[in-house]
Amino acid sequence: MSHHDHEHQAVPSDLTLRVKALESLLVEKGLVDRAALDALVDNYEHKVGPRNGARVVARAWVDPAYKQRLLEDATAAIGELGYGGAQGEHMVVVENTPAVHNLIVCTLCSCYPWSVLGLPPVWYKSSAYRSRSVIDPRGVLREFRLDLGAGVEVRVWDSTAELRYLVLPERPAGTENWSEEALAALVTRDAMVGVAKVPAPPKGATA
Amino acid sequence: MPNPLDALPNLPRDTAGPVFAEPWQAQAFSLAVKLSEQGHFTWKEWAATLADELKSAAGRGEPDDGTRYYQHWLQALERLVAAKGLSNPQEMQVRKEAWADAYRHTPHGKPVELGTGSPDQKPSRS
Structure with a gap:
């Protein structure tokens, strides 16, 4: 399984x-309704391990040595926390900075780092997101209410069956003394796809 | 109304509901819920079949730490589906091989669909 044919x-x-x-047998026989089944699975998409990715991000924020390992060999560093892809895909983590914003997409289908992010949201699989993210990433990000300044470089990463990306978002201001666990709770799926930033906690919040 | 999930021993869950480690687990979970909702078996029957699978696993000395929970869930689902005459082991096996074959022969980026060339890939009507 580790050596896939690209074709x-x-x-x-x-x-x-x-x-x-x-599933396919029961749907064909009319024993279960496809639309109702899909609706239920969609309902659970955010329940599939999104916190795995958040834990990876929080660890990188508090542990510089871990962050370095994560950026050098994400598959191994994510494996250190016990998460791995059952399909043997290779992971790459790209870091957001004040000058660089990363966005992930799969232009061909819906390759997605689900071992750390769960099932892909419906919009990630849409042809609009898949095609427009490459042509007009800033426009797509504006639709997600993320307006990046002209000085920020946007990098778009196209996932494949063998290679999946995860965005390491910027740690928000005001969280300097926060615990790793409290930080993980702040990290959202959208921030790890790159369509959002991790929001700063409300003033006065402590954890 | 009591939460039907409470009838399931050791279900991996948080305060908002069940949690899954991989997509197939959410699919297997949803299949059992929908089959029950559509009256193919009662939730009580489902819980009993699942409990039976989990008990057999414990009897084999498997660790009861939840890591294989959905493997047992799937095993129980296949068993109950066969017991209710909704499908049978041979049909499921043939269909599984047809899916593996479809993946091997579909170029990356194209949706994987079952072929229609082989008669045993067609839905069987009873």
Whole structure:
């Protein structure tokens, strides 16, 4: 599984195939309604491990040595925290700074670092996001209410079945003495895709 | 109304509901919920089948730490689906191989769909 042919798709795990087999049989026989099933799965998409990614980000914020390992070999550094992709995909973490903003997309389909971010949101899979993120990233980011100054360079990273990206957002001001756990609670999925920044906590908040 | 999730022992969950480690787990979870809602089995039957799987696993000496929870969930679902005559092990096996084959033969970027060339990939009607 570690060496995929770029021309074809990776065959998912046996467990994934069993679920797909069951689901497709039951839908075809009319025993379960496809739309109702999809709606329920969508409802859970944010429940699949988004906190894994948040923990990775929080650790990088408090531990400079970890951050360096994360930027050098993300697959191994994320593995240190016990998270890994069952499909054997390779992870790359890209760091946001005051001068550089990173955005991830999969222009071909919906490759997504789900072992750290969960299932992709519906908009990530939309053809509008997939095509426009590359052509007009600033416009797309404005639609997410993120207006970047002209001095900020925007870098767009196109994911593949073998290579998945995760954005390391900037640590917000006012969190200098925060615990790793409290920091992880601030990190959002959208910030790790690059369509948002991690919001600064309200003034006076402590953790 | 009592929360139906309370009938499921050791379900990985937080205050807002169940949590999943991988997408297939959310799909397997949703399938069981929808089949029950659509009257193919009761939630009580489901909970009993799942509990039985979990008990067998514990009997085999597997660690009861939740890591294999959804493997047992899927096993229980396949068993109950067969027991109710909604599908059968052979049909599920053939369909699983058809999906693996579809992945191997679909170029990256194209949606993976089942072929229609082989008769055993067609839905079986009873």
